[in-house]
Amino acid sequence: MFTPIKFYFLIFFFALLVLPVYAQQGTIKGLVMADSVPVPAISVSISGSTIGTITDDQGYYLLEKTPIGNYTIIFSGIGYDQYRIPIKVEPNGTTVVNAFLQKKQSNLDEVVVTGISRGEALRKSPVPITVVNKSVIEQNINNNAIDVLSKTVPGVSSVSTGPNVSKPFIRGLGYNRVLTLYDGMRQEGQQWGDEHGIEIDPYGISRVEVIKGPASLTYGSDALAGVINFLPATPDFSKKPFAGDFTLDYHSNNRLIGSSLGLGYQHGDWTYLFRGSAKTAQSYTNKVDGPVYGTAFREYDLSGSVQVDRSWGNTKLGATLYDNLQEIPDGSRDSLTRKFTKQLLDDGDDIKNRPIVPDDKLRSYRINPLHQHVQYYRIYSVNTFRLGDDQVNLTFGGQRSVRREYNHPTQPEQAGLDVSLNTLTYEVKYAVHPIYGIESTFGVNGMYQTNRSGNATDFPIPDYNLFDIGAYFFAKRSIGKIDLSGGLRYDSRHLTWEDFYVGLNPSTDFDRHIKKPTDPDTELQFPAFSHRYQGISGSFGAAYNLTDRLVLKGNIARGYRSPNITEIGSNGLDPGAHIVYLGNRSFVPEFNLQEDFGILYYTKALDLGLELFNNDIQHYIYQSRLTDTNGNPIVIVPGNTTYQYQQSKARLYGMEWSVNLHPSQLPWLTWNNSMAYVVGLNKDQSLLNQYGKDAKYLPLIPPLHIRSTVKISAQKALGIFDSPYFKVEVDHNSAQNHFYAVDGAETATSDYTLINCGLGATIKKKDSKSTWLRVFLEAENLFNIAYQSHLNRLKYFEYYEQSPSGRYGIYNMGRNFSFKVILPL
Template sequence: MKHIWILLLLSASLLSHAQRHPDQPQSPTARPGPDSARLPGIDSLSEVVVTGASRPIRIRENPVSIVAIPTVAIDRTVSSNIIDVLVKNTPGLNAVKTGPNISKPFIRGLGYNRVLTLYDGLRQEGQQWGDEHGIEADAYNIDKAEVIKGPASLLYGSDALAGVVSLFPFLPSQKDSRLHGKLLSEYQHNNGLIGNGLRLYYAGPQWLWVARGSWRRARNYTNSIDGRVYNTGYSEKNLSFTTGRTFSNGYIHLNATLYDDLQGIPDGSRDSATRRFTMQTEEGAGDDLKHRPIVPDNMLNSYTLSPLHQHIQHYRLYTDQHYDLGSSSIDAFAGFQRNIRREYSHPTMPSQPGLHLRLNTLNYGLKWQAPPLSALEYTIGANGMLQDNKSIDATDHPIPDYNLADLGMYIFGKWKYQRMTLTGGLRYDMRWLRGDTLHRNFTGLSASAGITWPVTEKIHLKANIARGYRSPNLTELASNGLDPGAHITYLGNPDFLPEFTFQQDLGVLAYWDWLTASISLFSNSIQHYIYLQQLTGDNGAPLTDPQGNKTFKYQQSSAHLYGGEASLDIHPKGLFQWNNMLSFVRGLNTQGNLPLVPPFQWISTLGYECHIRKGLLSTLYPRAGFEYNAAQNRFFFLYQTETYTTSYNLINLSLEASFRCRPGHSFVCQFQVANLFDQAYQSNLSRLKYFEYYTSSPNGHLGIYNMGRNACIKMWLTF
């Protein structure tokens, strides 16, 4: 890694010599037109972020590797869920997928309970250990997002070991005391996705409110190898309401959300001769995995979900408050969440859930931003949660009931010395976990120290070291049963120790009127790293029951991950815009490669925004995209947990048209084609790749492939 740091410093030196206009202002203003929608990973050095800092801070002054994804980037990215939208706009962020609508965020090769998701500052708690469900958030209501890459347990505690995905729902900024809104509709042809969303809002000098609702429905997706992939459809509904009051010295917001998702549960069973998907109609000894009836075409093409599906509901009720106290301020929040997961896995008893979990979470937090001491700003805070998780009237119990209490206290400071900015802090966490037969207490110390230094007015160096902490979750400690939706029997270990990470980050940011670039390198060492390993039988084959459920056991060892990301945005004024993102990560432990590590990836887009002076059309924005994913030959091969994955390329095209409307209104129509040439491919981060029960097939393909060509039309009207 020492050679990598030297190369990075040399690249910074070369960039500084390439600077053309040293006399220009240090904080360039945002440019209108296409430049305002440049790739988020290489945002302006003046972009202000709030995630991972005790108070708003500019990216150029934040030593932590962080990416801001603005509204325009989210609007212009077509995907099935909000995590996939962010993945396409953030180097170093990936997703482990189980079909189009299920994506678990991974940051630099780490995910599940190591990546903390925040919704409007509230930590998302919804059985993050599970594979077969995604993030419970309305994709149509996310206005912007921020992604921290690296340990963030200093401010957020356990589960932010790898980083944070912070989602910000829409809040009105214009206080004109008038009713406004946004109506959105989209259709995706591959799986027939129909989506509609409506937002109404009002903001005056003192009061504001926002009401939102959305509905999305899709059938089974298709590709050129598998045809329609059975039981990958879904139906999702969302409702939310926000109200707030602004005072002379602060504000208070009250928020409520409802997420309701009916989601198919694919298992990948097929007829051996035709490779057509089959369906489970019997149970136990009466169910022969390799001799099930073939799914008829009318069911494959229907929007009606199979009786074997999951029902996920997530409720939030929370408040956030801010008060200015002269030269200091106080921020407080409190919230209640309820997550309900029901998995229906019994074809002969369709109303009997195989899994039924109810998780209640009470979140709380308080921080005091102290009066500045000369050039020193510091914040003292505490946050935590109380949890109660129960299994209700189910036939399978992969995890026992438990209660959890969590509390962490921290101090964080920022000191500006001449042109340098130094940040750092300490945090101490305590967690109490109680189950029927398990009683564990965990403590951990987190720390961070970083510096940003403007080499020139246009080039900034960033360096940060951090110690992160994560306590084992109950699944890793005490699981001992089948999760029917994941088709996995999990086995835990009650003696696991907490994970601790030590990460070093080094980055360069550079900005000119016509070019923006960034390089970020990291090295991450983890003590007591917990991972899943597949168990095999005496013949060396995966241990599988008659219904095709495999057995995985949690293991613990040391691990080391290293890699980096680079971004390049070329945008000559009035000409094209060429955005590039590259990312690479390598993960190792004592037994070889780590599981679920993404390969080298390059995403490139080329677009041009054409302004039309007369007529109905206001702007046209054609864009072409290219995505390259290298072969993953550094996989966790032990006991056949993973297999080799070939490389693949995807070509995407899009055209966006904005229409002239009366003042205060806008109408945008967008047409996109993803995977233009209908490339058949498998991602090493797709769980469906391993949904296979034969060792060979007539067409030479094993496992389920990703989505084929997908044409989409999306329209939104703001008023």
């Protein structure tokens, strides 16, 4: 657990890493051209550092105060092949480097940084990786950081509990099987909860990289299904040392008001960044339910970093703060009018006789007394040291996640759930220069974690300590047109907790945690536990570049995941989820063996991608509703369902397919199409023998998803409007009839098709070519279709067997317009 002394020591240690080091400097300048014409807005950067700029309107660039040494300078821009030149910066001198770019034939040379030893081009990685850039993020309506991924990345979906709570799923797997990173460091919140979202500012992200498939080799447990790395935004310092942006965002459906201010300052080798964001929203609405009570939220985000770049490498010290007030929906209604009702009592509460929520409470920014309060703090340091042609990376971080859920209407100040998760993460990685053409990397990473309960009344998980460590080796080599890569990893995780007692608190009449039992009525809710989980994971794959435009990829990987705390030790009510969870201490780690095959093909007029996968999982862990010997659901806490975790074999297989057309004869037109399909099969033979086809499929498997977008972009400015565009999207989700139906855990979901559209432009200043404003107008669910996503948890928030309207559960958001403006500073 963090103490003030430990925390201050951590800050002092990180501060030592960023002390300035004296170094001589030089200047780099030059001209960038293509087809004998100067090219503006080309990114110019020095590999392995944050030093960079962009070319001006005449194609010129200037990099001042560059530390002396040998570097590789990189030129990149939309529509052009990346160009790399080795250079040497002399002390107090000027190095002239001109570049002549070629029009891009494909984007296979785009460099990614997630899941590999160093930055690597997509064409060389056998692992399926997808990149979402800043323009895509800006041009889509986003209530949270996960929204844009589920809309734009085939194979990625989300389990949602309202508009501000989304958990990422990759190819039918989620929770602790998908590892979330921020700026390359693993994010540790309370991932085990259904209604626990990702604590990341959606306005502060410039790029997202998604690995689909086991990434346990590099990251260890919790990356069984894949990795999502959110990379923070950096302003454009090309023309001035001070830069930034200001964003205003409004959504019509839930009247969301969002704003974000990002500022940056560069002085010599030093870069300082700051961002503050805020958003608030009322309950969202649809034409079936009207305003959905309990879905309003208010969120604040702060982040900042300082970085220094020198000839020896670079080091960054960063910090983030996240504060979210999120209402808790429970779906209770009046049986006749279907209007939402609210809880007023703890003891004696009758869910069928609650009062109807007044209209003014349904349309208010004020957060109601039953809500979650989530606070998340992070401080971290990322360091790169160049040792000749070798490279050492050190990453350290401290995180604290505090989650309180207030669910007692008679004592609204009393939290039902109050847990604090403290995590220290570490990684040491050594990338060796090529030896006989083999690039190799050795690494050690892991974390130390403690969870403690506060002044709560419900205790779904015990107070525990966790220590995790893993060591890995990764190597890659290019042989002609073939790029080979692979490696091995060993993990060890020790999880322990002491006896955890619960007894009555006479001052509140609710339960409380009792450290030393003295009352005979005290209950031992969590008997002491200690266990070590171990596993070996690995991967091997190849990318075969048949031509510059066609690449074949194949990869086989063995993943590892240690059971999480709820799967092992839970024994209580999670008030936000309205579920009593029961764990299983005998669980063993999950292991999977996944085969991937992909085809990537790019021409001037066509981008084509096909990815096939097969994933066999041993000891797959899932939830199953607890029933008695007669098959009736067991109710431990009235008004809440009871689930117990099970373990069996499972298999998932499917595909992702994309075809993007951008004909050179029609440069103003792009037509992007994608499809994702996954089947999840339960291989528990005893369950299949007992329940038959009801137990055939796994829970939370997304249906067939097809998306098609036509975009028209003007090729020249229209008055003050530069690069205006208009797009129309068709978003189709097929019916999901393959679901886990045992004990009514899931039900079938009907198909639905949504029409979305959007337009936007950059507004230039009258007297110059510089940007004054970027404007975006988006519309989702334009025709206000009433639908339920199969992965929407609110679909199952229903307390009646009969409904006058014939509709059950809560529906997804209706028509929503978004107006966003971004003002560069």
